[in-house]
Amino acid sequence: MERKARFFWARFARPKKCARINWLADFLLCIRGLIIEIILWYIVLMIAIIGAMDGEIAEFLAVLESKKEEKWTDFTFYTGTIEGRDVLVVKSGVGKVMAALAAQHIIDAYSPEALIFSGLAGGLNPNLEIGDTLVAEDCIQHDLNAISLGFKRGEVPYSPYRILGCDKKLVDLAMGCVPEIGKVLKGRILTGDQFITNRTLKSLQYLYDDLAGDAVEMEGAAVGLVATVNRVPFLLIRIISDRADTYAHMDFASFLPRASRTSLQFIRHILRGLSGLS
Ligand code: ADE
Numbered sequence: 001m002e003r004k005a006r007f008f009w010a011r012f013a014r015p016k017k018c019a020r021i022n023w024l025a026d027f028l029l030c031i032r033g034l035i036i037e038i039i040l041w042y043i044v045l046m047i048a049i050i051g052a053m054d055g056e057i058a059e060f061l062a063v064l065e066s067k068k069e070e071k072w073t074d075f076t077f078y079t080g081t082i083e084g085r086d087v088l089v090v091k092s093g094v095g096k097v098m099a100a101l102a103a104q105h106i107i108d109a110y111s112p113e114a115l116i117f118s119g120l121a122g123g124l125n126p127n128l129e130i131g132d133t134l135v136a137e138d139c140i141q142h143d144l145n146a147i148s149l150g151f152k153r154g155e156v157p158y159s160p161y162r163i164l165g166c167d168k169k170l171v172d173l174a175m176g177c178v179p180e181i182g183k184v185l186k187g188r189i190l191t192g193d194q195f196i197t198n199r200t201l202k203s204l205q206y207l208y209d210d211l212a213g214d215a216v217e218m219e220g221a222a223v224g225l226v227a228t229v230n231r232v233p234f235l236l237i238r239i240i241s242d243r244a245d246t247y248a249h250m251d252f253a254s255f256l257p258r259a260s261r262t263s264l265q266f267i268r269h270i271l272r273g274l275s276g277l278s
Helices: 002-044 054-063 096-110 168-175 220-229 249-273
Strands: 045-049 065-072 075-082 085-091 114-122 133-141 184-191 215-217 234-242
Touching: 002 234, 002 249, 045 054, 045 096, 045 249, 054 075, 054 085, 054 114, 054 249, 065 096, 075 249, 085 249, 096 114, 096 133, 096 220, 114 220, 114 249, 133 168, 133 220, 133 249, 168 184, 168 234, 168 249, 215 234, 234 249
Parallel strands: 045 085, 045 114, 114 234, 133 184, 184 215
Antiparallel strands: 065 075, 075 085, 114 215, 133 234
């Protein structure tokens, strides 16, 4: 009976000891990981904020604390803090190539935690009014067309890249912001190297039919592609400045001076959220 009992307990004794050691090792690994995360989060990694034009970054620069600047070719990169978080702010210039250039340099030189592009867009979705905000769930290059070779509109041929998804955590954070002006919608942004002033043209019907776009602009999906290829989380936020119609150029020009006012409210909200403060 006694022998039987010893056998019985022996079964449990060893695994129990090993499990305790394993548990301790796992716990110490977790602590180490946590410390590294915290160091990277608060000290090393910054959030990069890109806008295409001066008006689209003006408000960010106005509140940037401990501002420093660095130049690389024609670009000026401003670093500092907003809401206590390290950020980088840059004007990319207009169009996909300028935006991609700026994004790749930011990733190479600053290893950001995330890229956020914000600025103005022309509304396609009839529910979007001037002053509203569209937070992109995803984006597509609408002018990338190799359809005659058998690819879908917006597909980068011979690659997996077409619909470029924004980071879900950043999208959710952005959707929690309540700006002073306008409503906030989530949707799809279409990017191309054209300022669209005639969205009702038959030749542009693909913006709705093939691509189901909510707004058009000229940089977002370029940054999205660079971020996706580099596996860096990205977010795209656009304030609606016009309806991509025959009045678009006038609406855009009159909206530009206050372009980054609403964007700043989103950026502050996101930075606070990333620090767990809101
Ligand atoms: N950005 C703001 N409005 C736009 C439009 N109508 N077309 C392209 N980009 C834009």
